Amino acid sequence: MKSMYLRINPFLTASLILLAGCDDHKLKQPREDVAKTSSEESSRDGREIDREFARTLAREFGREFAREFARQLAEGNQSIAVPTIASAGTVDETLEKGEFVNANGRAHPLIAHCSEDVLEFYSKHPDAFSIENTSAIPADLEWEDGSDESEFASPKAKKGGTWNVFMSDFPRTLRTIGPDANGAFRSYLLDYNALSLVMPHPNSDGYYPGLAKSWAVGKDGKTVFFQLDPDARYSDGNPVRASDFLFTFYFMRSKHVQAPWYNDFYGKDKFLKVTLYDEKTLSIKFYKAKPDVVERVSLRPIPEHFYIELDGEFLKKYQWKPEPTTGPYVALPENIDKGKSVTLVRQKDWWANQKKFHRYRFNPDRIHVTVIRDYNKAFEIFLKGGIDMFGLAKTEFWYEKIPDEHPLVVNGYLTKLTFFNQIPPPSYAMRINSQKPPLDNKDARIGLHHAMNFDLILKKIFRGDYVRMNTMADGYGARSHPTLRAREFSVEKATEYFAKAGYSKRGPDGILVNKKGERLSVEVMTGYKHYEDVLVVLKEEAKKAGLELKLKILERTAAWKTAGEKNHQVVFSAFNSFVELFPRFWEPYHSDNAYEETGDSKFEADGSLKPNLTTKPSTNNFTQTAVREIDHLIDLYRPEEDLGKITEMAHQLSTMIHDHGVYVPAWKKPWLRVGHWNWVKFPEDWGPKETRDYEEFQVFWIEESAKDKILKAQKEGKPVAEKPTVRVYEKYKNN
Amino acid sequence: MIRKPSLNPITRKKLQRFRSIKRGYWSFLLLFFLFGFSLLGELFVNKRALLVWHEGELFFPTYGSQIAGKTFGLDYEYETNYRELKRKFQEDDSSHWVLMPPVPYDPFEMDYAKEDSTGFSPPSLADGHFCGTDKTERDVLARLLYGFRIAMIFSFGYLILIYIIAICAGCLMGYFGGKTDILGLRLVEIWANVPFLYMVIILVSVMPGWWGIGWQVASLLFIMVLFSWTGMTYYVRAAVYKEKARDYVAAARVLGASPFRVIFRHLLPNVISTLVTFAPFTVAAAISSITALDFLGYGLPAPTPSWGELLKQGVSNLRIAPWIVISTVSALVLTLTLVTFVGEAVREAFDPKKFSTYE
Structure with missing residues (x-):
């Protein structure tokens, strides 16, 4: 389990992504005030000033300064810290190790091609960048x-x-x-x-x-x-x-x-x-x-x-x-x-053409990426053969729009396949803001857990293909808690917890009310319009437990903004968890990401939160979790380097967060479902186990001859396979 | 002194003429009936029973607070599932009975009673889903009916508000004329150029979530009115301009009537006939815009039953659930046709060429 995404697509890793056909999400980036940055400023002015001249001037000045510095140093003024550029002031012409530029402004051969700005940058950070002799390895x-x-x-x-x-x-x-x-x-x-x-x-x-x-x-x-x-x-x-x-x-x-x-x-x-x-x-x-x-x-x-x-x-x-x-x-x-x-x-002469691990991948000569704005239209084009492959994760696509009995499948032109993979799933869940009443009460939160009928969702909307997610860190191998289970739907348990939280009587509309006459009504916000049906079912089922869910389905950006400002009561959302060895707890559960006050200063002596804390916006702690014990464990967890201890602490943290009741895990899908035309060929196992997306590892290839054959057969109405091409790859199926 | 409200003879003649235009008149009656029917929808399309006879007591669950399952000897505290209750009574062969409405579903409830029901059940007489179900097994007919009710109430509200604003603004500009008119008209022109759809989308997305559904619907109405009242002002203004040159206006002014009185007592009744002809078309416009907004996802908050939402579901599942699109489009076409027929008849009946007398 590793994070290839971390480097090649680091932005995605930190952002909440759009899933299921909505892959174009952008997390709101903290925009820096451009006008404030001096380099920006200078580059603007740079258009009027001769930049070359400015550089020479700066270098001259620097050298002058360095000489003066060295002189002072020689006189015994030891208190002055030695900047690297000082070495440029020595008369020595040879390049010492760790030196970027010598006295004459000549750069080290390894970076001789670099521009002045770049050299200056390296020189300014001698502790971060260096050049050594090979003998230093x-x-x-x-x-x-x-x-x-x-x-x-x-x-x-x-x-x-x-x-x-x-x-x-x-x-x-x-x-x-x-x-x-x-x-x-x-x-x-x-x-x-x-x-x-x-x-x-x-x-x-x-x-x-x-x-x-x-x-x-x-x-x-x-x-x-x-x-x-x-x-x-x-x-x-x-x-x-x-x-x-x-x-x-x-x-x-x-x-x-x-x-x-x-x-x-x-x-x-x-x-x-x-x-x-x-x-x-x-x-x-x-x-x-x-x-x-x-x-x-x-x-x-x-x-x-x-x-x-x-x-x-x-x-x-x-x-x-x-x-x-x-x-x-x-x-x-x-x-x-x-x-x-x-x-x-x-590229015909790509440098890694013959290298192991690369030689049989990246097979098509061309990748033609067309803009099709409407998802349903793209699907129709796929059925016509204009697109080679299409994700069929959505239930209605898999069962209704292209059922196993579809002529294209029966005749063997097109394959429907299910590939079981092993990756941490996107964390679909309801994140409860533990700061907002009535959900600042733990019993009310746990009652809400029991009032969410995800079993019905899995059974009816996802037709048993998805499975329930159990913890906030599923899919991390041994680092995931082995026995912890999500709380089940139970009207009895829900009403019992709600009663503990003070909501014990049913109002005329069947919604519970407390002694003050406040109704047990909670707003659930989401940016996923395509999961509206899920929320609607949850809402109807929650009524049985006396809980009213008010749905707020927003535009994606508006939803993230509201959640980022921590103005939500409950947000239904998902983070894309990338393939990584162990889960992260600091971002979503440390109190430093909930309130501006740092460390333990936000807690009273007994561990409860002090009043009048300042909410910290724009962090991933959407649950506003601030528990001293969790904080302390996360502080130990982050710097830990031993995998055994990391595992143990991850389990402890998962349990503590489960007990805190701020995260209602929803579902995960342990597979990829894809439809492809049969001129696209795949390796025997279809793909590697950590495949997240059918294009990711580029192991497929296109058989042009098969394409002609299939298109011809389709025209004549003849099948090219004896039975429907529906395949399941279970090699990496987890039980 | 209270005057007995009596219609002025010209108006009476106009109404008579409207009645004589058969197509429009019958459309009007049918529309009126349909709207009335939808207002009483709970009696015909509802998951709650009309009558329950249990242990010597008669219950009327349709209106009022919900009745917990425990009341009827079921083992739960939430609202009774009357269809199940009916089945139970029948199975027990007891003397208790339940009378359900013809369509025993409400627009919100998912009918997951059957093991294999996973959405998009085709129309079935036996199950009581006359128009089939949608993606989450909600009854399409129920959603259509309640969606119609909301759309109609919405469009009447829209009509009334638009007319109030347009009449006030139009009369002010028309009656006072001069600088008021020039300035007012410029403001209206500027306002009319604010893109309606974008504004609605922006404002809807910033509506605070803690508002109840009622407030959200009302605010959607206000937003729509806010950006679409301008069109009517021009007509009012022109009509007032025309009328205020008449002698009776001058007479009223000479008698010392205040502008307010002149506008609302003398001018308005004469201007209104022009405006009435626009009314049905405004209703049609309101129904189509609310449907369009819902279709785009900026309309009424989920899970409010709405035609736009049904259309959206239907269009994206055209192959697998054609009944959604068929029933929604039929309903939409029927309603808009009826409204248009009424509109045409009104226009013809109120045609000034037939009744105006110019001195």
């Missing part, structure tokens, strides 16, 4: 290269053909970062395409090589050494250099890219140090010796030669200029039909 490292892992693609795969898919909206940019870049199309540029240093193996707990041909974890458990594949190059022919990984930090932390999330993600607090040893060797030091440190630091390089001028014009300049990629598919400007489609073309 520890000799006793255990290098791995993934050779003991097995390939997950099929040697039968054939190259060629066009893969037709659809997107619901035309991408607003071809940038992969910055405003509007987080659209669904980005997956075709990054997730399904670009390689990072090392990739987590989707069938095992190991890794397989990406851009790095071998890697090793240092003795401290925090530093990972990588040796780049000598063949690795970008689609424009330039080789991947170790210094590109240094540049990644310059790029990601730049204000010009206007991506605060990335600015923060690539921050100094997580990536302690990046060291270059030669053109192809580097090491990255993570802030903690986590068991999965390799994937945490497995970055994607940013091609420095492409972004040679990174300035305030970034957004405009790169809006429709796709970045050279290390992956097989390129989006060339001439293949973009604005507003209609984007065609990605496979």
Whole structure:
């Protein structure tokens, strides 16, 4: 269980995503006031001032300053901290280790191609970036290269053909970062395409090589050494250099890219140090010796030669200029039909064409992504053969719109398949805001748990295909609590708990009232219009327990805004949990994410909350959980490095959160359901076990001859298979 | 002195003429009947029983508070499921009985009684689902009927509010003329250019959630009125302009009548006949806009029964549940046709060419 998404699509990982046909969600990004950032300011002014001149001036000044500094130092003024640039002031011409620029302003050969701004950035952060001699690499490292892992693609795969898919909206940019870049199309540029240093193996707990041909974890458990594949190059022919990984930090932390999330993600607090040893060797030091440190630091390089001028014009300049990629598919400007489609073309001479783990993947010659705005229309086009594959997770699609008896399936033109996968499910749940009455009372919350008839939903709306989620951390292997179960629907138990909370009498409409005459009425808010029917059923069933649910179904952005401001009573939502070794508790359950007051200062001596605390908006603690014991355990859990202890604490936390009663787990689906035309072929097992999405690992291939055959047979009305092509792949089914 | 309300002879003549236009008149009666029927909908389409005879006592559950299952010897405290109660009484062969309405379902309740029911049951006489069920096994007929009631009440409210605003604004501009007119008309023009649909979408999404459904519906009505009253003002203004030049207005003014009195006592009755002809079309417009808004998902809050919501379900499941679209579209076409027929008849009956006398 690892997090490939963490690096190649980090934004998604933190955001609440849209599921089931709504993949274009954007989390509200905390926008920084652009005007405030000085670099932005200077770049604007830069248009009027000669920038070259300004740089020379700055360098001269810096040198002057450094000389003066060194002089003072020599005079014994030891109290002054030594800035790195001081080394530039020494007369020594040779490059010492750890030095970026020597006295003459000449850069180290490994970064000689870098622009002044970039060099300056490195020099300013000598503790975070360094250059060492190869002799500094520890000799006793255990290098791995993934050779003991097995390939997950099929040697039968054939190259060629066009893969037709659809997107619901035309991408607003071809940038992969910055405003509007987080659209669904980005997956075709990054997730399904670009390689990072090392990739987590989707069938095992190991890794397989990406851009790095071998890697090793240092003795401290925090530093990972990588040796780049000598063949690795970008689609424009330039080789991947170790210094590109240094540049990644310059790029990601730049204000010009206007991506605060990335600015923060690539921050100094997580990536302690990046060291270059030669053109192809580097090491990255993570802030903690986590068991999965390799994937945490497995970055994607940013091609420095492409972004040679990174300035305030970034957004405009790169809006429709796709970045050279290390992956097989390129989006060339001439293949973009604005507003209609984007065609990605496979590079014939892709550098990893013959590499193990990559050679049988990425098979189609072209990926043709068409804009079809309406989901139902896309489905009709799929039935006509205009799209090769379609997700059939929705019940009505699977059972009604394309039943097993559908002529296309019976005649063997089209396959319906169920593939059982093993990934942490998106956390569909009702999150109760424990701050708002009447749900600030624990008994009322637990009563609400028992009043939610999810069993009926699973049975009737999802026809028994989905299963109930049990904890807030399902799908993390041993880290998930083995025995904890979601509270069942029970009118008796619900009314019993509601009575404890003071709601014991039924009003004229059957809704419970308390002594003050207040009705037990709760507002449930959601941004998922397509789950309206689920909520409507829950509402009707909750009436039996004397609870009124008022439904508020909002636009997605409006819903997140309301929830972010913590103005909801109950929010029905889902987080996309990405493949990771252990669950996260701090973001959704630590009191520091509920109130502005930090640490234990918000609790009275007996552990209860102090009055008049300030609610903290825009965090993922949608339940406003603030329990001192949970806080303390999370504080221990986060820095823990031993997997056994992590497991134990994760179980404890799951139980505590269950007892606190703020999270009503809804459902999960342990499979992928897909329909595809039979000219699309798959490996024997269909896909690796951690497949989240049918396009993710690109193991399929297109058989052009089969396509002609099927289309011809369809025209003549003849079947191409003896029985209906309905398949189930149960190899990875969990019981 | 109280005057006996009597219609003025011209109006009486107009009404007579309306009655003589058979198509419009019968449409009016049918529409009136349908609306009346929908107001009494609880007696015909309801999950609550009309009558229950239990242990020597007669219950009328239709209106009033809900009756807990325990009252009838069932083992639960929530509202009695009368269909089950009926079955139970029949099975027990007891002297107790239940009289259910012809369609024993309400628009909110999911009929998951059958093991294999998973939504979209086709129309069935035996189950009492005459128009089938929707995705969550709610009765389509029940939703149609209650949706009709809400749409009609909504559109009458819309009509009344629009007329009040338009008459006030139009009369003010028309009667005072001059700067009032120029300024007022400019304001109306500006206001009319605010895109209606966007405003509704924006305002609906910021409505506070703690409002009850009644408030939400009312506020939707206000929002719609707020952005669509302008069209009618032009007609009122023009009509008032025309009328105020007449001698009777001058006479009233000479007698010292205040502008308020002149407008509402003298001008309005003469202007109103122009406006009446627009009324049925305004109703039709209101029904279509509320349906359209619901279809887009910006209308009445779920799970309020509404035609737009039914249409949306029907369109996205056209192949598997054609009965939803068929019944909803038929109902919509029928209603709008009736309203249009009424409108045409009213227009013809109130045609000024037939009755106006110019001095």
